[in-house]
Amino acid sequence: MRQNLRVAAYAVCVRDGRILLARSPGPDGVPEWVLPGGGMEHGEDPYDTVHRELMEETGYRIRVTGLLGVHSFRLVGERRAGLRTDHQGVRIVYEGEVTGGELRPEAGGSTDLAAWQDLDAVPGLVRVPLVDIALRLWRERPAAGHLDPAHPDPGGRPLSEDMNTE
Secondary structure, rough: EEEEEEEEEEOOEEEEOEEEEEEEOOOOEEEEEEOOOOEEOOOOOHHHHHHHHHHHHOOOEEEEEEEEEEEEEEEEEEEEEEEEEEEEEEEEEEEEEEEEEEEOOOOOOOOOOOEEEEEHHHOOOEEHHHHHHHHHHHHHHHOOOOOOOOOEOEEEOHHHOOOOOO
8 A cells, every 4th residue: 555644734814804715726627715835845844834835825925823723634545556545634724914925826836816715705615625624723723723523614524534635
């Protein structure tokens, strides 16, 4: 069985009732909104990752104002080419405040647009499950930084079945 682990860092930036999101082409070609952030490079600190990724995807510099939590998921895939895949993702979710820069789309990256979205409009957006997970962490601020995986997110999806590997 081929195993892999991916660690990523994201930031929830909310101001004036709006959340900063980025848009990414979805697996079926339908654009979906994602939380700004992404995968750590080997040897990189997650704190540095979230700053780098936010700048790349949105054009903004941020100040990390808190650690909201950690979300982990595991996907065991079908056997392909004689191997079965076992993927684990660990996402570190920070809270951030924009301190500078200018909102702009990412050039040649994994996203094509960055925008502030009204918090009330988020349920109606085509979005990856991590957006809902991060908003729950931001709203609930669990002391241990962990959400109950059996409790569904606001979209009704159990957290243990989160398929997003962004």
